[in-house]
Amino acid sequence: MNRHIDILEAVKAQGLRLTPQRMIILSAIADGEGHMNVDEVYERAKQAYPYMDIATVYRTLHLFKRLGLVTEVGMGDRLHYELTDPNARHHHMACQVCSEAFAFSPSYLDEFRRRLVNEFDFEPDLDHFTITGVCSGCRETRP
Amino acid sequence: MNRHIDILEAVKAQGLRLTPQRMIILSAIADGEGHMNVDEVYERAKQAYPYMDIATVYRTLHLFKRLGLVTEVGMGDRLHYELTDPNARHHHMACQVCSEAFAFSPSYLDEFRRRLVNEFDFEPDLDHFTITGVCSGCRETRP
DNA sequence: CTAAGTGCAAAGATTTTGCCTCCTA
DNA sequence: TAGGAGGCAAAATCTTTGCACTTAG
16 A cells, blocks of 8 residues: 555654564554554554564554554543544444444534534544444344 | 432432442542543542542442443543533533543534434434544644 | 442553663664 | 664553452341
């Protein structure tokens, strides 16, 4: 994926080093579908490089976040990470019953955002946040 | 507050015991303004009862949550708790810069909810969730 | 009385840090 | 080769759990 190369070039441009570990961690996040927590990134990265250290994953994730390459998403009591992709912004809704997470378009929140800005002068980061609820599949108590 | 008495009666009604610790923890949450994390509840409760144990706080918070007396709010990577109050539902917006949290009315999300239900058959729990952003006070980079 | 609840301490789980070695630029 | 980065292990947090003692009902 060419985008990743650009991203990694951005790392170098910061005077930082482009190490195999960083490339592997980036791929791990990119290959995983959607957001994943630190363990998931770690496990996936280990498949490509068995010596991967969990501390390296934490440090790299923090770095990537600082560089804006990945986005941190609060999922309950754990943080999840996903590739920052301006062309595929979305939001998450997670089912409280089956824990499945779904995505929906940002346009659903356009009006909401407008009101927060206008009425509170609060600039929301609506690109990555999560709401919970119950998905259609888990709704036994209704037809 | 009479509401709390009702709440605690509800505890007894479940065949559970109304202990001083539980009353103190409930007061701690009620007295604190808005949501607080486990430590904050613990510290506050300790002021009323110095022997309070952190394990008791965790157990009690889980119990209260199970009973629907308190609501769990995901704030970044920690869970926060607040009194469940059907008459004062609200949402949170937390400033990424100063960490200050503000509240806004649920009506802001009415249209959004309607679309999730209609188009995805997803029933969102919009009563307690958090969005992040930058508050007006922390916006130096703009007029 | 007696089962539920608490306190205490230990174990788990998750995240961060120090330090020495290795490797990218 | 020099400073950034990784590996390893220890420490720091945060949360849960086992068990004996206490206590509400």
